[in-house]
Amino acid sequence: MKSVKTLGFIGLGVMGEGMCSNVVRKSNLPVYGADLNKEPLERVAKEGLIVCDSIGEVARNADVIFLSLPSHVQVEAVCEELLGMVTANEGVRVSIVVDMSTSSVSKTREIAEMLKEQGIEYLDAPVARLREAARLGTLSIMIGGNKDVFETVKPYLECMGTDLTYCGAVGNGQVVKILNNMVVFMNVYALAEALSIGRENGVDGQVLFDVMSLGSADSFMLRNAGMKSLAIDDFPLKAFPTNYALKDMSLALELADNAKLRSRLANLTNEILGKTKAAGFADNYYPAMIKVIENDFQI
Numbered sequence: 001m002k003s004v005k006t007l008g009f010i011g012l013g014v015m016g017e018g019m020c021s022n023v024v025r026k027s028n029l030p031v032y033g034a035d036l037n038k039e040p041l042e043r044v045a046k047e048g049l050i051v052c053d054s055i056g057e058v059a060r061n062a063d064v065i066f067l068s069l070p071s072h073v074q075v076e077a078v079c080e081e082l083l084g085m086v087t088a089n090e091g092v093r094v095s096i097v098v099d100m101s102t103s104s105v106s107k108t109r110e111i112a113e114m115l116k117e118q119g120i121e122y123l124d125a126p127v128a129r130l131r132e133a134a135r136l137g138t139l140s141i142m143i144g145g146n147k148d149v150f151e152t153v154k155p156y157l158e159c160m161g162t163d164l165t166y167c168g169a170v171g172n173g174q175v176v177k178i179l180n181n182m183v184v185f186m187n188v189y190a191l192a193e194a195l196s197i198g199r200e201n202g203v204d205g206q207v208l209f210d211v212m213s214l215g216s217a218d219s220f221m222l223r224n225a226g227m228k229s230l231a232i233d234d235f236p237l238k239a240f241p242t243n244y245a246l247k248d249m250s251l252a253l254e255l256a257d258n259a260k261l262r263s264r265l266a267n268l269t270n271e272i273l274g275k276t277k278a279a280g281f282a283d284n285y286y287p288a289m290i291k292v293i294e295n296d297f298q299i
Contacts, residue, residue, distance in 0.1 A: 001152055002095060008062025009033045010055060010078060011101070012040035014238065015127065016068030018134035019100065019160045023066070024048045026137070026159040032061045055081050056090065064096045064153055071247055072103035072111075079111050086118045096121045098153055100141070100160075102178065102248055105171045105255060112145070112170040121149045124170060125157060126177035130224065131239070138162045142180075144173035175255065182252035182266055185245055185286070187221045188230075189269045192290040195230050205231040229287045239285035246273045272296075 007029050009020040017040040024031045024047050034052045035041050041051045052058045058065060059082055069075050085092045097120060099108065112122035123145035133139045139161035143150050150166055157164055167173045191209075198208040209226045212218060229235060249270040256263040272289050275296075281288035 001148060002063070004063045004096075004152065004156075005029065006062045006064075006093070007031045007156060008052075008058040008065035008094065009049075009068070010058060010065060011035060011068035011074070012037070012044060013068065013070070014131055014240070015134045016040075016100075017044060018131065018136075019066070019068055019127070019139070020044050020049065021047055021135070022137040022159045023156060027156050029156075030061075032058045034058050056085055059085055059092045059094045060090070062094055064098065064156065065094050066156075067097065067099045067101055069099075069101045070244075071101065072107040075099050075101055075103050076107060076111060079115060082120065083114060083118055086120070094120060096123070096149060096153060098123045098125050098157075100125050100127055102126045102181065102251065103174055104251055105174045105178070106258075108144075108174050109171045121146060122170060123149055123153065124173040126173055127161065128177060128180055134160070141165070142167050142173040142176045144168060144175075145170040174251075178248060178251045178255060181245075181248040182263075182269075184221055185249060185273070186265050186269050187219060188225045188287050189265075189272060189289060189293075191222060191226045192230055192287065192293050195226075196290060196294050225285075225287045229285055230290055233290075235281065235284040235286075235288035237283050237285075241283045242273055242276050242286045242288060243282050245286040246270070246277060249273060 007023060007027060009031060012020050012035040020033055021044050024044055031049055032052050033041060033049045034055055045051050055078055067075055097115060108124045115122045123143055125141050125143045128140040137160055140163040141157055141161040143166050167176050195205050199205060209222060209231050213222055252266055272292055275292045276289045279292055
């Protein structure tokens, strides 16, 4: 496998901006970046990012391209553009694409096969943890794909994450990430129900969560989404929104359907998230689901 001399990054959104910033500052390689929104590009350019006007410009300059995009729809569109450039012999330099988005497992495997046929390797490497972890470079990253390709890009993934887990064949990183998120959303749903019941019975939410954090009900989400959002009724924009949570839950339910398994709690959580979106919280931090849960409690 040829040596890596340049990197690319496409998608500098909620998570991608911090991730790209870490690659720019730590990789010791030129990094070419593109995004539809110019503001994050301009911010990271101050740290050394080489701003590109198009996906094609990134592909012509980068050996490895990292993607951090909203869904498989955007990932597929980017990869189709790359394939079109290869077919047209437009001087594509990229030899490895690493998708760090949370995407459909079936689509991930289809895209990997299409790129492989044109000589481009593909890894899925979705991330877990919050936006602050993306900024600090302390993400958990789950990788699926060829092990040798993973070893090639591992030093650059380590710029963004402290916990890298090789999960096996292409698509397996997505499976693990999707199920991680499914459990996270179900955990927050349970916390929101507990908080609603506690409040209706006269207990302050912060007191409830403080006590729960001292026992076996303690969890990462209790200390974050619970104490920092649910207990204080703060559901900001530009955090992980309800729309993103719904997308990830749909991917989890797709996995369950493919396995011919019925996931009752996942379906219930998905239903509550759908109601949360319909109630006007589509772009708010998804623990806003408590607003729907509180109304549902009225008998």
